[in-house]
Amino acid sequence: MTAACVFVTLGILVFMLVLGLPLLTPDSLHLIFASEWAPDRGLFGVLPFIYGTLAIVSLSLLFAVPLSLGNAVLIHLLLPPAAAGLLHRLIKMMTGIPTVIYGFVGIFLLVPFIREWFGSGSGMSILSAGLLLALLISPTMILIFVESFAAVPAGHIRALTALGGSLRQRLFYLLLPGARNGIMTGIILGIGRALGDTMIALMVAGNATARPESILDPVRTLTAQIALVMAADFDSIEFKTIFVCGILLYMWAAVLTLTLRFLNHGSVKSGFRGVLS
């Protein structure tokens, strides 16, 4: 039974490779990593979508990491236990919100707001998608941060308090260094979640194929490209490039997963349980 599961997992990669491999000859590689996507002119570069993905993911991290650290500090250090418990429970509940709902509310609330606020474009932009993704990945990151803060030995904290250490010293000299691995784990899980998300990017990032010049420009991500090209003719190069996008996403996800394992010294649980509980 387990063998079946393993077979299926490797099967995904094999399928991707088999279907994408005909494209990975030097000639077509040149074609695929060209800097433009314009099927009507014979240009099938996926580079714009790689840029789009990276832009959205890095912007969402830029918002989400400080936001999550702030909330984790609030729960672990600053709030009285009752309020901290309440916030913790609310954040757990937030992990249950479906992504398509973030996208839906994003279209009808955030996108018009950004359009009005900046007064240009359609509002569908890197900024909109980045903000929503930050909201999507923060709860998971906060839960893992809080868990790893709590794992810092209580004796050290008591010793620091006995020496007259302030809150700031406790945070910067004990909690943050002590929870370094946990913080990295949370951030990597966040990156993985943001990278693999389809619905938010598809719904609010605007799906333009041109390379963006500011965070107010629309972009298309690798995931959205897969979702959008499905309708095309099965034999076209256009259609085959989505397997290249698939392979790229699979490999990035695999690298992140292996990094996680390396960080946690082979103990599988810490990362995973943080997400699940």
Place this chain on the structure above:
Amino acid sequence: MTRFYNFMLYLFSGLCGLLLVGSAFTLVGFLLWQGASIMGLKLIFGTLDMSEIIDVIFWQRIVIDGLWPAMVGTFFLVFMALSTALPLGLGAGIYLAEYAGGRTKTFFSIVFDLLAGVPSIVIGLFGFSLTLYLHRYFPGLRPCLLISGLALALLILPYLVRTTQTALEELPDSLRLTAAALGAEKSAVIISVLLPQALPGIFSGIVLAIGRAAEDTAVIMLTGVVASAGIPRSLFDNYEALPFYIYYTASQFSDQYELQQGFGAALVLLVICILLFTGAGLIRKKATLRLLYQHRHP
């Protein structure tokens, strides 16, 4: 100076907290504000009256302008994904927790971690290419309910494996030793001693997996969901689903009422998912209490 630093710390964290909580409430509040007025039987069954609704429930009548087909589709999806993934997941979880050791365990753990990390759209793409491949041998096969169910099973499999494994591994070793000392074989220990004890943990994993299967949009988008199909007549039919309905309405709505239906659907899905997640948490908590109790009165 210390006071200043502490003040800054409180200020920054407080702002972060307000921002997050504010966003969450804005999101839910906006949905409620826009969608609450449409909540009711009309949202689900359209303009049918009570006796007609009963016909619908007994498969005697179709619903034209309601959420019913999408809700039934989502139910079928969850049911199929779970009935495929549950035996596999339980089996693999038990194997990893009780039988596997050393290198085997590490290898399988890495594989399940990898599977857990695969983006859902890539799983959808796998389902789609599987259909293309099978199409050569079964010419009539198109993306359909069966393919979506299998692809979703793949998506929730790592959750089931991991929660089963964790639930078993968290049980105290004294249970295993006592049962073995009484002469029970390993399979008997697992079936009649360990599994019943681990049941709450396993069950909360199942609930989470249901939530994951119900909310996922990317997988089904590539494997056969359509905007209007009615109730699927067979496993090889197209179908509707709630999350896709929400996505589709967001871009394709033609009038105010359809948009409102979209808000209604979003609210329904949100409530289902939040209930499932809260339920999973409660089950876990109850399980912990039970374990604590047992430790105190051995």
